Amino acid sequence: MTVSRALRDGASIAAETRDKIMKAVEQLGYVLDQSAGSLSSKRTGFVAVLVPSINNSNFADTARGLTDALQGSGLQLLLGYTDYLIEKEEELIESMLRRRPEAIVVTGGKHTPRGRKLLEKAGIPVIETWDLPPKAVRHVVGFSNAEAAEALVRYLHEKGYRKIGFIGGTSNRDTRGADRRLGYERAMAALGLMDTRIISFGTPPISMKQGGEALAQLIEQWPDVEAAICVSDLSAFGALTECQRRKIPVPNRIAIAGFGDFEISSCSHPSITTVGVNCYDIGRRSGELLLRAIEGERARRPIAAETIMTQYSVIARDSA
Amino acid sequence: MTVSRALRDGASIAAETRDKIMKAVEQLGYVLDQSAGSLSSKRTGFVAVLVPSINNSNFADTARGLTDALQGSGLQLLLGYTDYLIEKEEELIESMLRRRPEAIVVTGGKHTPRGRKLLEKAGIPVIETWDLPPKAVRHVVGFSNAEAAEALVRYLHEKGYRKIGFIGGTSNRDTRGADRRLGYERAMAALGLMDTRIISFGTPPISMKQGGEALAQLIEQWPDVEAAICVSDLSAFGALTECQRRKIPVPNRIAIAGFGDFEISSCSHPSITTVGVNCYDIGRRSGELLLRAIEGERARRPIAAETIMTQYSVIARDSA
DNA sequence: CTGTTAGCGCATTCAC
DNA sequence: GTGAATGCGCTAACAG
Numbered sequence: 001m002t003v004s005r006a007l008r009d010g011a012s013i014a015a016e017t018r019d020k021i022m023k024a025v026e027q028l029g030y031v032l033d034q035s036a037g038s039l040s041s042k043r044t045g046f047v048a049v050l051v052p053s054i055n056n057s058n059f060a061d062t063a064r065g066l067t068d069a070l071q072g073s074g075l076q077l078l079l080g081y082t083d084y085l086i087e088k089e090e091e092l093i094e095s096m097l098r099r100r101p102e103a104i105v106v107t108g109g110k111h112t113p114r115g116r117k118l119l120e121k122a123g124i125p126v127i128e129t130w131d132l133p134p135k136a137v138r139h140v141v142g143f144s145n146a147e148a149a150e151a152l153v154r155y156l157h158e159k160g161y162r163k164i165g166f167i168g169g170t171s172n173r174d175t176r177g178a179d180r181r182l183g184y185e186r187a188m189a190a191l192g193l194m195d196t197r198i199i200s201f202g203t204p205p206i207s208m209k210q211g212g213e214a215l216a217q218l219i220e221q222w223p224d225v226e227a228a229i230c231v232s233d234l235s236a237f238g239a240l241t242e243c244q245r246r247k248i249p250v251p252n253r254i255a256i257a258g259f260g261d262f263e264i265s266s267c268s269h270p271s272i273t274t275v276g277v278n279c280y281d282i283g284r285r286s287g288e289l290l291l292r293a294i295e296g297e298r299a300r301r302p303i304a305a306e307t308i309m310t311q312y313s314v315i316a317r318d319s320a
Numbered sequence: 321m322t323v324s325r326a327l328r329d330g331a332s333i334a335a336e337t338r339d340k341i342m343k344a345v346e347q348l349g350y351v352l353d354q355s356a357g358s359l360s361s362k363r364t365g366f367v368a369v370l371v372p373s374i375n376n377s378n379f380a381d382t383a384r385g386l387t388d389a390l391q392g393s394g395l396q397l398l399l400g401y402t403d404y405l406i407e408k409e410e411e412l413i414e415s416m417l418r419r420r421p422e423a424i425v426v427t428g429g430k431h432t433p434r435g436r437k438l439l440e441k442a443g444i445p446v447i448e449t450w451d452l453p454p455k456a457v458r459h460v461v462g463f464s465n466a467e468a469a470e471a472l473v474r475y476l477h478e479k480g481y482r483k484i485g486f487i488g489g490t491s492n493r494d495t496r497g498a499d500r501r502l503g504y505e506r507a508m509a510a511l512g513l514m515d516t517r518i519i520s521f522g523t524p525p526i527s528m529k530q531g532g533e534a535l536a537q538l539i540e541q542w543p544d545v546e547a548a549i550c551v552s553d554l555s556a557f558g559a560l561t562e563c564q565r566r567k568i569p570v571p572n573r574i575a576i577a578g579f580g581d582f583e584i585s586s587c588s589h590p591s592i593t594t595v596g597v598n599c600y601d602i603g604r605r606s607g608e609l610l611l612r613a614i615e616g617e618r619a620r621r622p623i624a625a626e627t628i629m630t631q632y633s634v635i636a637r638d639s640a
Numbered sequence: 641c642t643g644t645t646a647g648c649g650c651a652t653t654c655a656c
Numbered sequence: 657g658t659g660a661a662t663g664c665g666c667t668a669a670c671a672g
Contacts (some may be wrong), residue, residue: 002658004651012657034418035355035364036649039664044355053382054399059377076415079374079399095396098354103427121349208587237587244589264584267557268529269564322642324667332641356665359648644671
């Protein structure tokens, strides 16, 4: 018991005893067993976070925001990657729950029925992010991907573009990508532009290379297209370089726009018009909400469900 | 006990009993407590993996290789991000060890003294990757970053370039980046090119934008420079677009080369000459080695220390 | 095929 | 400031 106290902070221990213990600990390379500790204390000290991809700077920024918000709370993140698949999400939810997280953050509002049920019955705070689900499990921190895409279409329309195409993946696996396409269609209709030009190419998330190939399809199918909205900045960059290889001037002959404001969009030449999403902020606010929710659970006074809307904005650059 | 058996596979249970249990499980949303389970069984079922960055496709590929190798073994990855800081690595090693991983994979061979000691005393298989440390903790799966950079210098030399510069970060925080610079210096000396041109700019890992700014410094300081080797493809891309903004023809006026073979290098226009590293393979082979090592531990017959060298190769593209 | 006993390594609680 | 008893939720081992 004395060792246990010495290894946690804030307990009253004689300096001499503590030193003796610490010396032995160093010498042995002893490290506390947290499974045993949390079994006893009923606090695991971690939060499960499920994001679609390990390699997407948008979600990395969200994770950073979460990490920063949880700084000093004694809570760690445990990240899981769903690969944009709700089936994989379901598996991850279960395997995370087995480790008894104190809260869980998921990306998006679409889950398998069992995944949803697991979240509902988990008995811990749940936050859905990056989206505004029609029927939230509980807390939400996100924005409407459809509305953000609509704003981009309206921006291009104001700039004088009319024959606007959309490049995205072949399935609805990336539900946020599907929402963006929906927003494109809605905005086009609202503007009286009934001739949508949609290319679906590649399994989401589509790569730079696939963005290039999709652009080739777009101009082949609709040679009169004036602007291409791509489901993400990466595919937009691929589309841009495909134009460069074909000596098609951007934005003079065709405009390109992306989504997400990745570094590549500000750095490419020409720079790429895109929609900036407050990725870091989504994480940060999720983290803050989380802390309050966990506090509420511990005090046996659960907080009410909250929906926090984050901002997005069209970022005008040279490609459009 | 019967419930416990029903929830794991391979145990002999009457179908009827199992069904009854499963029904109750579904109804309650019951999920096994893995902390308790592993406390009892002494198997946590996970492997700790420490990589420098959450948002680097090279390390993401290594993680994918590891995941694939561990597929079906019942072992999960628990990723930690060191932010290229060995101090942060030390903290992570300790917090991982508290959760009792069955093995640990770290990136690089440089650790804090305490970090190293923790690894040595952990009593589990340790694999250092992405490097060939002079004094390995135990197992190694990697390559010499210095040699890979040397190969790139020799390639540029063969192509006729003589005034070759190097762009990297300001500190040795990214030890693999520092090794690459070392390789550049060694190769230049070996080729009798004594006038090295080194720009150190920005905290590692340097971004696209910083790559561009570094290139500006390089041509300002050495207007005669013929080729720029960048510590990574991302900075190389930044350097390339900076040239494009300044209307400096690449590769005619200045050649650009990167490191890592990120997607952007094959997709940019012009495409970027780089060094391909078998990131996925590093992960895959680490995973395979890991499984053998864990098997050895369980059988109380630890396997001997191994060093597996992975391949790299210069990938000739348009930028040089 | 099912049940009983014991113990994993800690932290909580209370006693001193 | 330190220690003893107890139990967290599970599984290993063995009994039936």
